[in-house]
Amino acid sequence: MPVVRVQTKDFDTDAIVSDLTQGRTDIGAIVTFTGLVRDLPEKTLQSMTLEHYPAMTEKALQEIVETAMQRWELFDVAVIHRVGELQPADRIVLVVTTSAHRKDAFQANEYIMDYLKTRAPFWKKETTDAGGHWVEARDSDDEALSRWD
Amino acid sequence: MPVVRVQTKDFDTDAIVSDLTQGRTDIGAIVTFTGLVRDLPEKTLQSMTLEHYPAMTEKALQEIVETAMQRWELFDVAVIHRVGELQPADRIVLVVTTSAHRKDAFQANEYIMDYLKTRAPFWKKETTDAGGHWVEARDSDDEALSRWD
Amino acid sequence: MINVLYFASLKEALGTSAEEIEADNNITDVGALREWICARGEPWQSSLGQQQRLMASVNQQLARPDTQISDGDEVAFFPPVTGG
C-alpha cells in the first residue's frame, strides 16, 4: 500500500524506507528523492511557507502515485510533503520508490516528482527582509512533463 | 569532493547524506539509489559473494563520478560499494547525488549506476543448495548505456 | 450554491479565501463561472481575467474550462502550483 502524507513536522527518511523494505527479500532497488528549501542566491531567505488545499492535496498525490504504480513495476511508493513555515535547508518533500529493478525505481520516482511539481496543490511563499512573495511556477517544470506522454 | 568507497561492512545512508548536506543551504535536491541483494524467484539464495579487482575498483568509480560531475550541475556525489559475502536483503551499493535542481540529481545518479553496472570491476556469485554460480551480465545493462551517448 | 475557493496569491489579491455563488443556468462549466466572477469588476476582473494563468479544480479534481459544474460543487481557482 502506498504511503501518502501531508504534514507540518519533519520526516525520518530511514524509518520510512525501513517500513517499505522490512521483511522483504525481493527488492533490488530503492530510489529516494528529497527536496530541500534552498536559500536565495543573495542568502536573504528568512523562511519559506508552504500553503496547500487540504481537501485536495492527498487525493492529488494518491492519484499520481497510482498512475506511477500502473506504469512501472513497483513494490511500493511513499510520498511525504511538508506544509507550513520552513527554514533554509529544511526538508520539503520525500519520494521513495522500491522495485526489483533500478530503471523502474528511478523512472517512477522522477515521474512522481514531475507531476507533483505541476499538479499537486501546493504553493511556496518566500519571506525576506523585503517582505513575502509567492514563488512563480517555472516553465521547465511543465516541459519536464512532456516526456512522459 | 566526491566520496568513493569500497568496503565489506554495511553503510549508514543517513550519515552519508548528512555529510554531503551539512552546513549548506544551496542544495535543492538529493537523490539516493540503494541496490539490495534480491533472493532468487525460488527463494533459494543462501548468500551472494561480491568479488572485485581491488587495484582498479575505486579508480574506475572515481572516473565515472568525475564524468557525471562534468556533465551535470552537481554539488557532490557519494558512491559506496560493498564486497565480500552478503545475505538476501543486504545493501550492496549506495549512490547519492546532490544538486540545486532535481533533474541533475536524478540523471547523474542514473548515469552513475548505468556505468557502474557495466564498467566497474565487480562480479557477483550466488550460492544456493546446488552450489555456487557466477551471475551473468545482462544485455539490458549494456542497452541502458546507449542513451547517454 | 457553488462553493468557490481561492488559494495563495489569488486569495491574497482578492482578500478572501471562499465565497458562495448561486448556481444558475448561465454557470454550467468552469469557464463560465470564471467569466461570471470577472464580470463583477474589480478586484475579480484583474485577478481572474483571461490574462492570468490560473488552474482550477472541481470537487478536488483538476479541471479545465469546459469541466461541468452543478449545484453543491466545490470549485477552486489558484495560481500554477509550486510545491515539491
Place this chain on the structure above:
Amino acid sequence: MINVLYFASLKEALGTSAEEIEADNNITDVGALREWICARGEPWQSSLGQQQRLMASVNQQLARPDTQISDGDEVAFFPPVTGG
C-alpha cells in the same frame, strides 16, 4: 614481464589468478596477448578464445584489443562485470 591477472569465473576456470608473461615483440597489444595465451592450448584456449565475451584492462584502465601494452604493464582479463 607483463603481469597478467584473471578474475571471477575466468580465474576459477583457469585455476589461477595471476601469471607473468615475457614481454616480447609479438605482444604489442591486448589482442595479441590474448591470442598468445590461447595458443598455449587448454585450459586457456577455451576460456580466453574469441568465442568468450571478456573485458580487459591495462594498468587498471578498461582496454580494447588494440590497446598497446609494454614491459611492466598490469593486464587483466575478466568476464563482463555484474556489480551494483
